[in-house]
Amino acid sequence: MPLRLHDTATREVRDFVPLRPGHAGIYLCGLTVQSAPHVGHVRSGVCFDVLRRWLEVRGHEVTFIRNVTDIDDKILAKGEEQGLAWWALTAVTKRQLDEAYALLNVAPPTYEPAATAHVPEMLELIGELIDRGHAYPAADGSGDVYFDVASWPAYGELTRQRVDDMEAAEDADPRGKRDPRDFALWKGAKDSEPRTASWPSPWGRGRPGWHIECSAMAGKYLGDAFDIHGGGVDLRFPHHENEQAQSRAAGQDFASYWMHNAWITTSGEKMSKSLGNSLLVPNVLERVRGVELRYYLVASHYRSHVEFSFEALDEAAAAYRRVEGFLERAGGTPAGDLPDALPDAFAIAMDDDLGTPAAVAVLHDTVRAGNSALAAGGDAAAEATAVRAMLGVLGVDPDDPAWGGRSDDRLTGVVDALVAGLLEERARARADKDWARADDIRDRLKAAGVEITDTPDGPTWST
RNA sequence: GGUGGGUUGGCCGAGAGGCGAGGCAACGGACUGCAAAUCCGUGUACACGGGUUCAAAUCCCGUACCCACCUCCA
Numbered sequence: 001m002p003l004r005l006h007d008t009a010t011r012e013v014r015d016f017v018p019l020r021p022g023h024a025g026i027y028l029c030g031l032t033v034q035s036a037p038h039v040g041h042v043r044s045g046v047c048f049d050v051l052r053r054w055l056e057v058r059g060h061e062v063t064f065i066r067n068v069t070d071i072d073d074k075i076l077a078k079g080e081e082q083g084l085a086w087w088a089l090t091a092v093t094k095r096q097l098d099e100a101y102a103l104l105n106v107a108p109p110t111y112e113p114a115a116t117a118h119v120p121e122m123l124e125l126i127g128e129l130i131d132r133g134h135a136y137p138a139a140d141g142s143g144d145v146y147f148d149v150a151s152w153p154a155y156g157e158l159t160r161q162r163v164d165d166m167e168a169a170e171d172a173d174p175r176g177k178r179d180p181r182d183f184a185l186w187k188g189a190k191d192s193e194p195r196t197a198s199w200p201s202p203w204g205r206g207r208p209g210w211h212i213e214c215s216a217m218a219g220k221y222l223g224d225a226f227d228i229h230g231g232g233v234d235l236r237f238p239h240h241e242n243e244q245a246q247s248r249a250a251g252q253d254f255a256s257y258w259m260h261n262a263w264i265t266t267s268g269e270k271m272s273k274s275l276g277n278s279l280l281v282p283n284v285l286e287r288v289r290g291v292e293l294r295y296y297l298v299a300s301h302y303r304s305h306v307e308f309s310f311e312a313l314d315e316a317a318a319a320y321r322r323v324e325g326f327l328e329r330a331g332g333t334p335a336g337d338l339p340d341a342l343p344d345a346f347a348i349a350m351d352d353d354l355g356t357p358a359a360v361a362v363l364h365d366t367v368r369a370g371n372s373a374l375a376a377g378g379d380a381a382a383e384a385t386a387v388r389a390m391l392g393v394l395g396v397d398p399d400d401p402a403w404g405g406r407s408d409d410r411l412t413g414v415v416d417a418l419v420a421g422l423l424e425e426r427a428r429a430r431a432d433k434d435w436a437r438a439d440d441i442r443d444r445l446k447a448a449g450v451e452i453t454d455t456p457d458g459p460t461w462s463t
Numbered sequence: 464g465g466u467g468g469g470u471u472g473g474c475c476g477a478g479a480g481g482c483g484a485g486g487c488a489a490c491g492g493a494c495u496g497c498a499a500a501u502c503c504g505u506g507u508a509c510a511c512g513g514g515u516u517c518a519a520a521u522c523c524c525g526u527a528c529c530c531a532c533c534u535c536c537a
Binding site: 030031032038040044074209231233236260261271309315329360361363364372375433435438451 | 478503
């Protein structure tokens with residue numbers, strides 16, 4: 001059963017055939033580091049982290065590149081607004097982003113190139129496009145360089161749009177463009193902009209356009225042809241269309257597969273800063289743990305719209321705790337990840353364009369089977385191992401050190417001793433049939449966040 | 464105007480011609496001193512109107528509503 005992935009370019013789910021057997025190269029458009037990340041931003045990171053994990057299970061060595069856009073109009077504007085140097089703003093925002101990814105157990109990419117560190121590569125690519133007749137410096141002396149859309153007949157193929165049908169942007173400033181649809185490869189510096197935000201080029205000082213960054217960096221780290229290019233759906237046009245046009249016009253094959261994750265909306269609308277701070281990752285994590293948020297994201301398909309709600313988030317957290325509860329009851333499992341322990345149905349679901357919802361259903365089926373075995377007095381080691389293997393693929397294994405593990409062993413020891421004392425007291429009360437006293441102890445522990453579970457082998461507790 | 468996606472039970476969320484994914488919640492039963500946890504059981508859901516078919520949530524036609532992109536937004 002081959003792994004099949006949905007390719008936006010062909011609009012179908014097709015077999016994944018890597019350019020080099022046993023290897024997969026992925027380029028994911030990262031974020032523009034101009035503001036703190038919200039839940040929607042990290043969904044992309046989580047979706048492609050799951051893809052990466054699954055490719056690895058399937059025996060591929062994965063080279064995963066995720067860029068950082070650290071120079072653009074908004075960054076300059078925001079920096080000025082906040083009285084910060086633009087590069088100071090991006091440094092702070094980048095740290096927030098790293099933290100958000102870490103809180104959701106999104107593995108760091110193989111390499112994370114920053115746009116500002118790759119200006120020479122971009123200039124080289126722009127020069128190549130000019131030489132080939134697909135780009136031109138603006139005639140108005142602005143120092144801008146544009147891609148010549150009319151010179152590339154395939155333009156529009158990724159999103160299947162005809163150039164003539166496209167609505168020209170109303171606010172498009174034609175400046176030195178030959179056609180309003182031509183887009184900037186290089187933007188000449190303006191006097192109002194800080195000098196640190198421009199670099200020398202054959203066309204005068206300036207800075208790169210957005211699209212050229214990704215073409216240059218993907219080419220540098222993955223080569224002229226690579227397997228998968230990913231990002232959010234909104235990037236299909238113009239960003240990805242433009243990237244593909246540039247790279248192919250420069251003679252590169254570029255991506256074999258295009259994968260796009262869907263949105264998270266709130267109140268039916270796209271998440272944005274105007275909706276307030278409530279959905280920033282650190283704020284959401286005041287309500288649920290990182291692993292629970294990640295479970296919520298992974299439980300729906302990456303190409304499906306998710307309407308974010310705290311109610312749904314709470315439900316997901318409850319479902320996840322059920323799984324955790326099973327693992328605790330089942331006792332320990334052998335260490336290490338065990339792809340061999342993955343149920344077939346789980347693998348089939350994942351092979352079908354990362355069918356995480358069906359995969360999660362298998363997870364729950366296995367948990368129920370394990371719980372049944374335990375309820376019947378048997379052992380559930382096989383189920384527990386399978387569950388942990390599945391959770392590992394989804395990046396939500398509770399024992400993954402990424403979640404921080406036991407916060408403080410000494411403290412845990414202290415609490416354990418205190419709770420043990422109270423449980424002994426309760427056991428005496430129960431033996432005396434002093435139910436009021438027994439229940440009082442249980443209620444007080446519960447109020448403190450300690451849940452008591454009576455088992456045939458005596459009570460256990462968890463937080 | 465062009466392009467793409469959607470509308471599934473109280474809620475979330477899969478599926479894509481026949482066999483009721485899974486979760487959360489609810490109700491009944493088992494277990495328990497009572498609970499909790501767990502197990503067992505309980506649902507004739509697929510926007511609307513037509514059509515095709517032995518069979519439609521799934522295909523076709525039409526309608527309504529929603530969303531995204533065509534602006535340097537994951």
